[in-house]
Amino acid sequence: MIRTRIFWAFSILAVISIIQGVLGWSVLKVADQNIQRGRIANELLSGFVDLSANKNRLRILLSESYLGRPINPEEFKTTQQSMIQNLDQLDYLSQRANQLQANKPEMASENSERLQALQILRVGVMGIGMQMPLFTDRSKVEQAPDWQDINQVFDMAAGQDLRDLLSASISRERLATARDRAAADASIQQLGQLAISATITLSIIAVLLALYFLRALSTPFQRISEGAKALEAGNLDFRISETQNDEFSQLARSVNSMAKELSHFRGKEIAARTELEKLVQERTIEVQEGLHRLEKLDLRRRQMFADISHELKTPTTSIRGEAEIMLRGKDKSPEEYKDSLSRILDSARHLGLVIEDMLTLSRSDIDTLVFDRKPVVVQDILQQSISQTQPFCNKKHIAIQTDLASQITILGDKQRLKQLFVIVLDNAIQYSNTHSVITVIVKEILDDEHNLLCRIQISDTGIGISEEDQNRVWNRHFRGERAKQIRPDGQGLGLALASAITRAHFGKIQLKSEVNTGTSVVIEFPVFDTSADINAEITE
Numbered sequence: 001m002i003r004t005r006i007f008w009a010f011s012i013l014a015v016i017s018i019i020q021g022v023l024g025w026s027v028l029k030v031a032d033q034n035i036q037r038g039r040i041a042n043e044l045l046s047g048f049v050d051l052s053a054n055k056n057r058l059r060i061l062l063s064e065s066y067l068g069r070p071i072n073p074e075e076f077k078t079t080q081q082s083m084i085q086n087l088d089q090l091d092y093l094s095q096r097a098n099q100l101q102a103n104k105p106e107m108a109s110e111n112s113e114r115l116q117a118l119q120i121l122r123v124g125v126m127g128i129g130m131q132m133p134l135f136t137d138r139s140k141v142e143q144a145p146d147w148q149d150i151n152q153v154f155d156m157a158a159g160q161d162l163r164d165l166l167s168a169s170i171s172r173e174r175l176a177t178a179r180d181r182a183a184a185d186a187s188i189q190q191l192g193q194l195a196i197s198a199t200i201t202l203s204i205i206a207v208l209l210a211l212y213f214l215r216a217l218s219t220p221f222q223r224i225s226e227g228a229k230a231l232e233a234g235n236l237d238f239r240i241s242e243t244q245n246d247e248f249s250q251l252a253r254s255v256n257s258m259a260k261e262l263s264h265f266r267g268k269e270i271a272a273r274t275e276l277e278k279l280v281q282e283r284t285i286e287v288q289e290g291l292h293r294l295e296k297l298d299l300r301r302r303q304m305f306a307d308i309s310h311e312l313k314t315p316t317t318s319i320r321g322e323a324e325i326m327l328r329g330k331d332k333s334p335e336e337y338k339d340s341l342s343r344i345l346d347s348a349r350h351l352g353l354v355i356e357d358m359l360t361l362s363r364s365d366i367d368t369l370v371f372d373r374k375p376v377v378v379q380d381i382l383q384q385s386i387s388q389t390q391p392f393c394n395k396k397h398i399a400i401q402t403d404l405a406s407q408i409t410i411l412g413d414k415q416r417l418k419q420l421f422v423i424v425l426d427n428a429i430q431y432s433n434t435h436s437v438i439t440v441i442v443k444e445i446l447d448d449e450h451n452l453l454c455r456i457q458i459s460d461t462g463i464g465i466s467e468e469d470q471n472r473v474w475n476r477h478f479r480g481e482r483a484k485q486i487r488p489d490g491q492g493l494g495l496a497l498a499s500a501i502t503r504a505h506f507g508k509i510q511l512k513s514e515v516n517t518g519t520s521v522v523i524e525f526p527v528f529d530t531s532a533d534i535n536a537e538i539t540e
Contacts, residue, residue: 020198031187038180045173124157321391385421432462465513
């Protein structure tokens with residue numbers, strides 16, 4: 001079983017790791033002891049050197065007193081106390097060295113020599129201290145011994161030469177320091193070798209185990225992977241081979257059993273889904289047809305009312321404006337009444353045409369309307385449109401400047417074209433500032449294919465249209481935010497109707513606008529060749 005093999009493999013790795021850890025800990029402990037012994041030996045060496053230096057300093061002070069130099073008692077006292085502190089520190093370090101070397105019998109003689117030397121040195125230091133008052137107390141200067149006796153006190157103690165004793169102690173501690181440092185270096189080197197050996201050993205064992213398990217697991221993993229890919233692709237008839245009695249074979253049997261059950265249920269599910277999809281499709285078609293009919297009816301109803309509201313407003317307002325002008329103030333001349341009634345009649349005709357269009361709009365889209373196209377002069381229709389919108393200009397004190405070229409004839413429906421120009425002029429007036437100017441320019445141009453076109457450009461200096469809204473103003477019911485603020489009752493249908501009328505006359509309409517600068521609407525129609533056959537042109 002693969003689980004048993006994995007268990008034993010990791011158990012072997014764990015045992016080897018524990019053994020190497022124990023060996024490393026023991027080597028590390030030995031290295032730590034050697035480092036501590038080396039440090040203590042070095043401190044002992046420094047202590048003996050300081051003791052020798054203080055002893056020589058005290059001798060120099062006494063020699064200077066024999067030469068007549070005044071002696072500072074505090075300096076003698078400080079130097080002697082330093083020597084005693086040196087001895088105390090050396091005693092403590094000797095005890096520590098003895099503790100660290102307790103398991104080394106070969107070091108017993110060294111420790112014994114060190115302790116004996118410290119005892120003799122302490123006797124010598126105490127002897128020197130007993131002679132100090134003879135030199136520091138003026139009343140006892142006459143009792144001070146001669147220089148030879150002083151040298152005897154400094155150099156001899158307990159029958160041994162203190163100079164030789166200090167020199168031997170310093171040499172012994174130097175050797176001990178070198179020895180312990182070498183032992184510490186050797187332990188550290190051994191620890192490093194052990195770490196390298198352990199790393200290499202574990203790495204080799206891990207690689208061998210990895211290769212073994214990779215080889216042992218590659219085949220069953222491949223079989224399981226192929227089965228999983230087959231199931232993912234929807235091949236429920238695929239079966240994984242079960243060649244052994246291990247965990248992977250058990251998994252393969254489970255997967256094969258699951259695939260068999262899934263294949264059985266898939267057949268049932270496909271049949272049920274097919275039947276359900278057929279029923280849903282039939283019901284969906286019926287519902288969609290019903291919704292489509294309702295949407296078309298509702299859309300026609302809403303568009304009809306919106307278009308009626310928009311298109312009836314302009315001629316109605318024009319008729320009311322003409323009547324108000326005629327009734328305001330004193331009586332007018334018959335010619336003025338006649339002109340006013342003539343404009344009211346034109347607006348009434350336009351109103352009747354709009355009502356007829358609205359009835360047609362309730363049954364079909366504007367692009368399907370029939371147009372009565374005949375040769376017409378653009379300048380004449382523009383003049384009539386300007387006259388119809390003049391009352392609106394008077395209310396806002398707006399002037400209309402015209403630059404009309406010579407008579408240009410196009411093939412079109414007079415009433416529809418007038419409706420188009422009134423829509424554009426009405427927008428220019430509504431969204432212009434008071435006391436501003438609207439310009440109307442008509443001229444002939446040649447397009448890229450050298451066809452003769454009539455271009456009508458109507459420009460205002462109003463609020464303008466933002467760049468992101470310029471392509472959307474041709475859509476029904478779309479109005480920009482600034483347009484809603486200035487004219488809240490608008491329906492957003494004027495430019496949509498203007499675009500439809502322009503297309504019906506084989507023309508194109510564009511606008512150029514900048515916010516707070518103004519808008520220019522450019523309309524282009526093919527120029528009608530009066531020398532051609534009118535009936536043939538109309539038929540086309």
